[in-house]
Structures are given as structure tokens and as C-alpha cells.
Amino acid sequence: MAGEIPDLHAEERTGTGKGAARQARRDGMVPGIVFGGDTDPLPINIPFNTLLKRLRDGRFKSTLFNLKVDGHDDVRVICRDVQRDVVKDLPTHLDLMRLRRTTKISLFIHVDVVGQDVSPGLKKGGVLTLVRPEVELVVTAGDIPDHITIDVSEMNIGDSITISSVKLPEGAKPTIDRDFVIANVSAPSGLRSAGSAEDAEEVAAGEAEATNAEN
16 A cells, blocks of 8 residues: 555635635635546645745655645545646645546556665676656546555666566556666766776777788
């Protein structure tokens, strides 16, 4: 199951329509609506500064939230739309969808790494690069994994791990169809530089020999 799901605090909005929404904005709030599930839509207000920070943190639309509204049970939601001012590009309204346990959603899942202490490539001084610290997966709302694990214990310098070699949680699948790289082990910069210098010397020597032969 997923780790701690972030809370998203809101208050129930009294009144509906454009007038109530405009008043909410004057009060420093962003109006929104919570829909879906077997419950009637719930009009809400979220503090403008709170929502703006969440948006600037990134991946707001692919983050699962635990919505907390006084007088209502907590519910898991995901953002389906954020409307913005066409001039200022600031949020003016948002739509949140309640999730059933069987709902399929796209979320970024953390990548854990094991086997670093025995990896032959790392023992030789290789450098492990985690190309994707998180991987976007389609998962079931009721069974969200906390992480996926990659094992680098057999990786040598020049090796890489792609998504096809990772055991994913049951029912989960990547949002990207191609077999993308998650991590790789490369030679340390000193070895790469030395190799480049040696290659350059070999090329220069070959060119000198060719010039002498022509002469």
C-alpha cells in the first residue's frame, strides 16, 4: 500500500453559483467542486496560497490526496482540472474526483534501490545514476504501492535497468509504452577522461603514421 497520503484541507462552500465563487475569491479562497462516487457533488473552498504552493510543487494532477472537510468523512480524491485566469495564470477553480477502491489512476511511484553494496560495477568505482527516481504507473486506488524496487546487485559498468526488468505490483502498469531506462552504472569520470585521452592519442598516432607513409 502507499505510504502517507498528503492531506488537502478545504471548507464546505455555502451557496453556489458565480456570486458565491466570486465572494470566495475575494476572501482569498479558490472555489472548487468534489464529484464522483455515490455522493452528491460537494462545493468547497481551498485557501489560495495553499493551492498555489501545491501547484508549484508539481504533479498536482497526479497526486492522490486525503481530502479533509469539516462535517464530512475524509475521502481520497485526485484533481481532474484546475481552471486558471487567462491573464495572470493563477488558479480560479478546481475539480476534484472522489475515488472508489477499484478506480484506475496514474500516479508517480518512488523507486527504491537495493544491492548497491555487492554490485560489481559499483565496487570497481562505477557511478549509479537513477535516471527516474519516480516512475508513473497506472494503479488501482485501493491498492497503491508505496514504491517499486530495482536490484543492482549484478550490474556492471555499462549496464542499465529498464522498466521491463522490474517486477511491478499486481495490476500496475507503466503509462509509457516503450521500454525506458530507470537506472544505469557508468564508468567514473576519471576513467572516462583517461579513455578519451587514450583514444585521441591512438587517432593522432594513426594519422602521423599515415602522413609518414605518404611522404
